[in-house]
Amino acid sequence: DIQMTQSPASLSASLGETVTIECRASEDIYSNLAWYQQKPGNSPQLLIYDANSLADGVPSRFSGSGSGTQYSLKINSLQSEDVASYFCQQYNNYPTFGAGTKLELK
């Protein structure tokens, strides 16, 4: 299985700040990477696919980048509604997820 190491595990940031979450794969996943947002009590929602493509309806303050084994999710101008957990997922092989990053407001 491809292991996905996500960091940090938790993050506290202020409104308007820029936040970056990292994900490292145990082998090259050729940009076959998605990011999800899960708000408390809700199902996950797709944010980014193919490492840098924005899913339908997702605000443009979210962006994804990376290649090979290193990927990141950036949130520009943090809003209160962005408080959530974020997960990366590779699909170069059988799907595996990162352990998640819990984002809170400072």
Added chain:
Amino acid sequence: EVQLVESGGGLVQPGRSMKLSCAASGFTFSNYGMAWVRQAPTKGLEWVATISYDGSSTYYRDSVKGRFTISRDNAKSTLYLQMNSLRSEDTATYYCTRGLRYFDYWGQGVMVTVSS
């Protein structure tokens, strides 16, 4: 509007069986691969099984292979997960999702608790 509505969860004893269903609407179900993803309480996400658009191909994580069966009825726009020989470690919220590689729509989830 795409909707995925799971049903069939609850409390079950170890070693027993349970079948989950997922009713899909708002899209042409027979055109899409589908999957089940689970999340243990306060834990992360774990892919369980995937089925191709026509049901001809299925894939499972190792820990459920031989115990779980994913299937679909395209005439009814419904996805299933038959779970046999359930273990305590199968306790989780099970999500029905659309997609073969990444998952662009998720149901609200159904809780499965395996306990005596």
